[in-house]
Amino acid sequence: MLQLSFIREKTAEVIDRLKLKNFDGTQVIGEIIRFDDIRRESQKALDELQAQSNAIAKEIGILFKQGKASETNALKEKTAELKTKAKEFEIKLEAARKELDDLLVRVPNLPHPGVPSGRSAEDNEIVQSEDAMIPADGEYLPHWELITKYDIIDFVTGTKITGSGFPVYKGKGARLQRALVNFFLDQAIAAGYFEVQPPYMVNAASAFATGQLPDKDGQMYHDLTDDLYLIPTAEVPVTNIYRDSILKVQDLPCKNVAYSACFRREAGSWGKDVRGLNRLHQFDKVEIVQVTVPEKSYHALEEMREYVAGLLRKLELPFRIVKLCGGDMSFTSALTYDFEVWSVGQKRWLEVSSVSNFEAFQSNRLKLRYKDENGKIHLAHTLNGSALALPRIVAALLEINQTPEGIRVPEVLKSYCRFEMIN
RNA sequence: GGAGAGGUGGGUGAGUGGCUGAAACCAACAGUUUGCUAAACUGUCGUACGGGAAACUGUACCGGGGGUUCGAAUCCCCCCCUCUCCGCCA
Structure with a gap:
């Protein structure tokens, strides 16, 4: 949520910058100021x-x-007279507040000036490519055939137990997953992140604070009995750790890492290109979250970008980084880098991470502030990124490491897996 | 799930209708003093919105919502949460 004071002060600039997100804010912003x-x-x-x-009340007290x-x-x-009059304004005030809230929540975050313009993924800007290891040619099976061949991930049984998109990982498939999670967590800790294990369900206030509600309502599993939501990403509970708090500037940046399962309904997104591990209702992810001062948030973003790139290098996966264009960015983000790894079996890029700076957009809803050296209070900046999302990493790893003898395990994972070959 | 107790500022905790935005203590911050550390002393020390260049000032907030009253942290109702005991249980 943008700050009201900012909208008031820089009205023209806000409207102008929203155009980059293909959002015509003229009317909404006007209404916001009116209310x-x-x-x-x-x-x-x-x-x-x-x-x-x-x-008067004070006076009465003295008289008594x-x-x-x-x-x-x-x-x-x-x-009594004053009270009647006050009631009138109270009602007016309440109504204006409600309108204002509803309107503010509909305005997306302003894109960073460096965001390329565009409507869709086609207009994203490739900012880095490390694709030298893409094999020139050869016969590569897609991962869905490999997992059947070696019997390491079982979609059929998952469907029986729950439904489609909830696979069962078996044997070396399960162990590979666990190895990756541990590898990612250890790497993050070594890079200065503090590990937390958050709840997998959140209340509406939390989902609202990070921006999942109201705009992504239908994408979360919602338990109506207790009005709780299954988390679509650890970003939600981890960022909400800091909801309604005022941090000391010397405690920043806060760097957290969390492993969690993630749950997404993916309503309406089933079609082609979602075979196998490409898109699931439940998947594992290690997420990094940072809270920092505004002056340093873009530095933090670059640091996170380099960190994620390092992980992919260690896993020996060809990847590229794209800067999302205005039209492809999320509602809450100011600048996003997507990481894509090459799937040799599918001959296409798979998104495995998304690293974003939300600036003060989430903080404003979270009421996440910090006190500077002079005791002044400001909104903090929040950032997060996947480091990394498992299923597509698994898919890419299986495909690129396939050999006639079996699937070899990348060097860095051997000690975590405690096997060297899936066969 | 049942019974009881309780939710006050960063923390402990006083306050049961007006002089309380809230005592006291601790923590924190700034300063004085001491050869350093420490101690002692002095001062500052909630948030939001509005007005003011500023000093300062108006309003709201003592878990959340509603009510009684000229006036509520304090009384009444509803909800939420925490703790203790019992039950159930990974």
């Missing part, structure tokens, strides 16, 4: 009435003490 004006007027009027009431109870009646009547 904020009403809000302010009502608030002011209400404050004045209440100040009068407070003064002096034993002049009879003199209070006129004053009491006056307060």
